[in-house]
Amino acid sequence: MNSTYDLVVVGAGPAGMAACIQACQHGLRVLLLDEQDGVGGQIYRGLDNLSVTGPWVDGDTLLAGQTLVAAWRDCDCDYHGGASVWNITPAGEIGYTRNGEARMLQAQAIILATGAMERPFPIKGWTLPGVMTVGGAQILLKTEGLAANHAVFVGMGPLLYLTAYQYIQAGVKVQAVLDTTPNYGRQPWLVVRGLVGGAGDLFDGIHMLAALRRHGVQHITRVKAVELIGKDTVSGLAYHRRGRWQQLQTEHVFLHQGVVPNTSLTMAGGCEHTWDASQLCWRPKTDSWGATSVKSIYLAGDGRRIAGARAAPSQGALAALQVACQLQRISPEQRDAEAAVWRKDLRRATALRPWLDAVFQPPQSNRLPASDATLVCRCEEVTAGEVKAALAMGCPGPNQVKSFTRCGMGPCQGRQCGLTLTEMSAQALQTSPDAVGHLRLRMPVKPLTFQALANLTEAIQENEAGCEHR
Amino acid sequence: MNIVDVAIIGGGLHGCSAALHLAQLGARVVLLEQNTLGQHASGVNAGGVRTLNRHITEVPLALQAQSMWHKIEQLVDDDCGFRASSQLRLALDKEGVVALQQRHRQLRALGYDHEQWLDAAQVREQVPEVNPACRGGLMVAADGHADPVRTVTAFAHKLQQLKVDVRQRTAVTNLRQRQGQWQIQAGTERILAARVLNCGGAWGDRIANWMGDQLALQARAPMLMVTASIAHFLRPVIGIEGRMLSFKQRSNGTVLVGGGYLGKADRQVGRAQLNCSGLRSSARTVLEVFPAMAGVNIIRAWAGLEGYTPDQLPYLGRGRQQGAFHAFGFSAHGFQLAPFVGKIMAEMILGENDHRSLLQPFTPDRLRLGD
Ligand SMILES: Cc1cc2nc3c(=O)[nH]c(=O)nc-3n(C[C@H](O)[C@H](O)[C@H](O)COP(=O)(O)OP(=O)(O)OC[C@H]3O[C@@H](n4cnc5c(N)ncnc54)[C@H](O)[C@@H]3O)c2cc1C
Secondary structure, three states: OOOOEEEEEEOOOHHHHHHHHHHHHOOOOEEEEOOOOOOOOOOOOOOOOHHHOOOOOOHHHHHHHHHHHHHHHHOOOEEEOOEEEEEEOOOOEEEEEEOOEEEEEEEEEEEEOOOEEEOOOOOOOOOOOOEEEHHHHHHHHHHHOOOOOOEEEEEEOHHHHHHHHHHHHOOOOEEEEEEOOOOHHHOHHHOOOOOOOHHHHHOOHHHHHHHHHHOOOEEEOOOOEEEEEEOOOEEEEEEEEOOEEEEEEOOOEEEEEOEEEOOHHHHHOOOOEEEEOOOOEEEEOOOOOOEOOOOOEEEOHHHOOOOOOOOHHHHHHHHHHHHHHHOOOOOHHHHHHHHHHHHHHHHHHOOOHHHHHHHOOOOHHHHOOOOOOOEEEOOOOEEHHHHHHHHHOOOOOHHHHHHHHOOOOOOOOOOOOHHHHHHHHHHHOOOOHHHHOOOOOOOOOOOEEHHHHHOOEEOOOOOOOOOOOO | OEEEEEEEEOOOHHHHHHHHHHHHOOOOEEEEOOOOOOOOOOOOOOOEEOOOOOOHHHHHHHHHHHHHHHOHHHHHOOOOOOEOOOEEEEEOOHHHHHHHHHHHHHHHHOOOOOOEEEEHHHHHHHOOOOOOOOOEEEEEOOOEEOOHHHHHHHHHHHHHHOOOEEEOOOOEEEEEEEOOEEEEEEOOEEEEEEEEEEOOHHHHHHHHHHOOOOEOOEEEEEEEEEEOOOOOOOOOEEEEOOOOOEEEEOOOOOEEEEOOOEEEEEOOOOEEEOOHHHHHHHHHHHHHHOHHHOOOEEEEEEEOOEEEOOOOOOEEEEOOOOOEEEEEOOOOOOOOOHHHHHHHHHHHHOOOOOOHHHHHHHOHHHHEOOO
């Protein structure tokens, strides 16, 4: 296979864009791939196309995003939008599909900047039609301009509030925000502005709460438990607060309890992972540059560990510097000299992380299904009761439970049930998540048709690549 | 110190089956597995239960095994997901027809009549969706497929019921014979056994070496891929003459595609890496036979680790030293054989029946490397 790129960066959010910029500065031949049609990632989605910015994007965000996008535009990397990456290998191969066509190419190094995904929220009724994740609701609003009226937002964390706020700003009626944070009064975004990682640095908590009040949104805090009600679609919810259950009618529920690294590609690529006890999720093992246990694979951004949008560019730049050094474009001394400013920036951006991690830990009752009837795996419709039975029968971990119950064997390959399964296993076997391990994930991490696979072309030739350079 | 009649190394289906039969015959058995039961081949394979197109030498074993699959419930109290869906091997071109008909004649001459010739029209009757260019094929109606995980689990349950000592995550790191006793280092423990059975799959040669037998083996990683669930359209398991394909729709609607394309085996870490060009070849073959599969999504691919012998026939029988026995190297077709091979190995080990005529062709001596 003939290799035309030194570096392929996957994910065009702040981490990925910064990695491209830095790598190009040192003369690397870089290709940037992203599933979306434009750059910007989750946070700056649509920012490269100024016509779609709406009233829900505040001035600071817009500026930071536009500055980064402009710098990226000036750098000399190739870019494929609409490219869905379904495999990476330790040999530096990247398989991806674009316009229905599958391709495979090989690079000296890969930087994954594929970001975060929402943590599962396996409460009773979470799979009913009419229930979706807050992230999904936000994408609808940003890309389609579609939104549901009178929705109830349930959960915790900055993205929950941000999205509710964005709905209001877009003129959509929001019925209620139910907050499940165990220690509600300590939520830092209420008191600190601009220091909160993730989506949190986009807004002013106090300003935002005021907006909720102004628009008549019920703000119900210290919610201990939630159950969604409905037969064929969701028709309402019951919540437990101050010792009693109450109900709300609604046809739309948006759930969110934080984000976790999206580990599909690092797992498929064979990187080692470890359980992060403060963020309660798997993360790839990395060194301070973002290098994983697999030589050619690096990480930057929330895919490494949730650190937020402000930390992402420094991580992208650091990974790119290490790649440049490994490929002998710069000396270790130059690498370290250039890294200093990024490290400082990273330290500042993550200073509050330990505190945030503690405050934003979702309660166990919303991570481990309370009722045996609750679905753990929605693809294969496996209930918590079935998982528990398999564990009681002697399955020593998630992979055996998967074999036995088909939990995690559906099209999403356990992205939605993986964490639940690990935590349920560790609890049942009275041991640590690291001891029970994680679901094995295999290519294709995105569905791939027989036709696309049969036509897979290897190694894109430089001139026939058809990379549009913006 | 633990003393047993027979120590079995390797907890794949062959180790489990031998343990089951040995225990039923009253032997004291320990089963030692370095990882978890069936993790490398027996629980992750394609589940094909096939006598069709077997190497002629293996046909007698495979036919006996087939009749055990039809009443597998009597052995392990579960049907193991076995379905007698039939298996078909199709010819897509003239050469294919010639090869299959020649095989058919050869079997007849040896007195076997389990494979049946179908002409093009009969094939279409069985499999309407197949490429119309298909010219005929061989069928075994009594073949089919089973669920590998369910099978391993059923055997494991039965072993538990029979109170067999099964040790998972217990690797054997060395063994040697001393005064008619085998001393086995298993995890942190030393086990004494009168006899040892090597069911080490892809690691069988290494274990054989410790036992004083040098037997050639290659660890390889055959790959499989599976689709999302689609409407039922196919009952038989399909293979193609001259192509690497095994293709079946399982009862849950998913389609499983194998055929022997290889990934990269790494038995040091016990893992296998997928190889995209191989999977691509596999996808091309699928489209050649079932053009309607073009738009169906593949949702996962994986590879197992299997031991292949130079002649693709397993090593079954005695080693050179007293009390040494081997059953490994099934070369990607050992799932079907396990119920029966476990039985005859058990009988041989306990001296009840040497099954000389059945087992002679598989003696490890046939391929022993120089001393
Ligand atoms: C992808 C794939 C598809 C297949 N499809 C089919 C099919 O459709 N039909 C069919 O009939 N066959 C099929 N096969 C072949 C079949 O799976 C194998 O032939 C069969 O499972 C072999 O069983 P086994 O018990 O010999 O080996 P294994 O299942 O590999 O068991 C050997 C065990 O020994 C253990 N071990 C090794 N060394 C040590 C040690 N030192 N200490 C302790 N334990 C040790 C290993 O961990 C392993 O679990 C397929 C194989 C693969 C990989």
